[in-house]
Amino acid sequence: MLSLDLQSRIPIFEQIKAGLSRLIYLGILKSDEQLPTVRSLATQLGVNPNTVQKAYQQLEAAGLIYSVTGRGNFVRSGNSQQVIQNEQIQKRLKEIAQEAKNAGFPESMAILLIREVYNG
Amino acid sequence: MLSLDLQSRIPIFEQIKAGLSRLIYLGILKSDEQLPTVRSLATQLGVNPNTVQKAYQQLEAAGLIYSVTGRGNFVRSGNSQQVIQNEQIQKRLKEIAQEAKNAGFPESMAILLIREVYNG
DNA sequence: TATTTGTACTATGCTGAGTAGTACAATTAT
DNA sequence: ATAATTGTACTACTCAGCATAGTACAAATA
Numbered sequence A, B: 001m002l003s004l005d006l007q008s009r010i011p012i013f014e015q016i017k018a019g020l021s022r023l024i025y026l027g028i029l030k031s032d033e034q035l036p037t038v039r040s041l042a043t044q045l046g047v048n049p050n051t052v053q054k055a056y057q058q059l060e061a062a063g064l065i066y067s068v069t070g071r072g073n074f075v076r077s078g079n080s081q082q083v084i085q086n087e088q089i090q091k092r093l094k095e096i097a098q099e100a101k102n103a104g105f106p107e108s109m110a111i112l113l114i115r116e117v118y119n120g
Numbered sequence C: 001t002a003t004t005t006g007t008a009c010t011a012t013g014c015t016g017a018g019t020a021g022t023a024c025a026a027t028t029a030t
Numbered sequence D: 001a002t003a004a005t006t007g008t009a010c011t012a013c014t015c016a017g018c019a020t021a022g023t024a025c026a027a028a029t030a
Helices: A012-025 A038-045 A047-062 A081-102 A108-117 B012-025 B040-045 B048-062 B081-102 B109-119
Strands: A063-067 A072-075 B065-069 B072-074
Touching: A012 A047, A012 B109, A038 A047, A038 B012, A047 A063, A063 B012, A081 A108, A081 B109, A108 B081, A108 B109, B012 B040, B012 B048, B040 B048, B048 B065, B048 B072, B065 B109, B081 B109
Parallel strands: none
Antiparallel strands: A063 A072, B065 B072
16 A cells, blocks of 8 residues: 655655555545554554554644544545646656656755745 | 755755755856865854765765865866756756645655655 | 865764554444 | 454653764865
8 A cells, every 4th residue: 555665764654644645636545435544554564553643643634634533544525626636747747857867967956946946 | 155944854964965066057166166165164054064074075976076185175077068958957847846836736745756756 | 384174083962753662532343 | 241443642762863062184275
């Protein structure tokens, strides 16, 4: 369901967040569909349950999922409108990223540019 | 000359690397032009000289600059060919990033996509 | 000769990430 | 009813990376 890069400098809980966000935005995880339980996903990924919970908490704070004690975590409805548009953006981002890579454009600079645009 | 974001999760020495790389790739720093000395840049940025030296070391390892003990650090020649091409890539990256931001596309996902393309 | 510069160390503190363990309320299954 | 599952909330601990502080030395320059 998800894959992690434990060598990456990106924290595990961030990778989980990004991975689940991606599945939700792509519509692979549908509205009100149940996510893996905290403990099961932790076991599956080989990480600590607290790490998974941290990701789930922040996804809930971001409005992407909702939690019910005793039942589990579920996808919040209302994200499907953006799916098509986001697919286009993903496609174009990948294209330009590939081109940049081929041109020897440094990865660190590409990421820096993204951050600059997003954060003023 | 450079600006830092001390609140960022990106290490200072990485920001220095990216900033100087950018100036070199853009041709603002020309071949064989002298960079600020380790100590002066450290003072100017308000960081420890060791931090600046770390950035310079890695820039030298990357082939972007060269160091001469007792004289200073200088821009290595041979990067000008890529300048024009990289300007185009930067421009397009900024455009698509801005579009993504406006569409509510998460910054974390944009960066993740970049990383995926670069690192398989 | 004195100063500047790059370089190389060691030591220290700090922060965030991740892990380990426990506990409890709500829900579900038996 | 009872037990098991699940989300949640803690505390404590370890670890790695980053950054700082300080010192020292060789090479180049003033």
